Amino acid sequence: MSQLSRRSFLVTGLAGAAAGLPSAARAAPGPGGGASPASRELRSDPFTLGVACGDPDSGGFVIWTRLAPRPLAEDGAGGMPARPFAVRWQVYADEAGRRPVRQGVAIARPERGHSVHVEVDGLASGRDYWYRFRAGRYVSPTGRARTAPHPLSYGSGLVLAFASCAQYEHGHFTAYRRLAEDHPGLVLHLGDYLYEYGRDVYTAPGGNVRHHEGPETETLADYRRRHAQYKTDPDLQAAHAAAPWLVVWDDHELDNNWAGEVPEKPETPQPGFPARREAAFRAYYENMPLRRGSVPRGAGMRLYRRIRWGRLAVLHLLDTRQYRSDQxxxxxxxxxxxxxxxxxxxxxxxxxxWLLEGLRRSRARWDLLGQQVFFAQRDSDAGPAKVTNQDTWDGYPASRRRITQGWVDAGVRNPVVLTGDVHAHWAGDLKLDYDDPASRTVGSELVTSSITSGGDGRDSDPAAHPFLAVNPHLRFHNDQRGYVVTRIERERLTADFKVLPQVSRAGAEAYTRARFVVEDRVPGIQQTYLRPLDPPVAATPAIDQVRETVDRETRRP
Known part of the structure; x- marks a missing residue:
């Protein structure tokens, strides 16, 4: 992607007034204007965390940045003085930056971590835009945005990449770089964007290759600093700049395996957990390209929402942490x-x-449920007992049944669940009754591996995993790091499971390990490509070893 020159930003002229909530602004056309005195005080580049775009609709999107000349400052303030700063922004219709179409000024306030969330509207549907910020004499990197198709149009299809689980210490974020190089139209991040642990508390099997700064995150300063450390990574910045993102959290953005108002270890008194939750939510909003509907209110924050991509697809983004019953x-x-x-x-x-009503009302070709934890049943016992992971939908089977029955009763044309969390690629069919082998298939689930969590991982025969023998609706497994790229068209959804041979060293190339297709009105997945194994391949572990591995991952080290 070419970069707009600083001069091209300055000569177009920017103006407008900050409006709405602190750190938020609406599109405001107008003539040029000078920088505020506060902005002229900046003595080093404040755009160390890059830029991002999110939550597009047919007329606009959110653009984001956060000022942080010293991103890892211990007080979490990013090296910024405790006063507001003016940030000028501009949206362009061309990559060269010669045709500005929206422009304005937003106020970066200390109470919002000097973050900026600009809700840009009034744009043409179904097309690319580019955007950039300026504070004082400093100009940010350029990001690419895209508006959704017109509500009555199918558009030209959608390339949607989705990812999850990026433990900074476990490896390099090369997968984010490769994702950006795939030129998606939209990126969905399904949680564990960061990890809360202190240095070397959670170690990869081969050892950690880099380290967290600071203690386990508990205060607002801690969470701001941890977000900043992750966002200084150039590969992550490249992925944010490549396309609009849709973000939802899982557990590590706050605390491992938290559930509603209950921390991971409820047996240990934690009177400070509500304050910790409030701090984590506040920092999450400050560091993500979210609309004002997601501004935290105390220890609550609404993240579940619906994104429409013309008539082609609806993405129902779920929050399976904040409102759940305890495990x-x-x-x-x-x-x-x-x-x-x-x-x-x-x-x-x-x-x-909200979800069931949205499914009943949907007339989209594809209904995609973007959510965090494994949806299909994964029984790890070949006998009559049902031994399942209680932190997933298996711990809430009545909830799963109501939602699955809901989309069946609503006649949803193509329900597909997109999942993260488990540090491995999976693909499978969804059933109303997993205990009845003859139960009909009523949907599909695609599960992305982690960006880094778990370290390098390993390749294996994707049909030899012991869970697949016990759960015949599961069809694919791979334990390498990576992400998934889907190509959504009117007739089919194609999913490429991308993997990297290692993340302990930077720069690995990604390749497609397997490809699956979901045909329109044909529930379930069909494998169309499987890359041959490169020998030697490690033996597939026994099922008790798999359970032990997962238990280690779901417990605090």
């Missing part, structure tokens, strides 16, 4: 009768009603 029998793999209690919910009643 029934602790975390990890358990035979847990309590999990089946009908009143238990992973979404909470209000979000469940």
């Amino acid at each position: 029934g029998c602790g975390d990890g793999y358990r035979d847990c009768p309590e999990a089946a209690v009908p009143s238990r919910s992973i979404t909470g009643a209000e979000q469940e009603r």
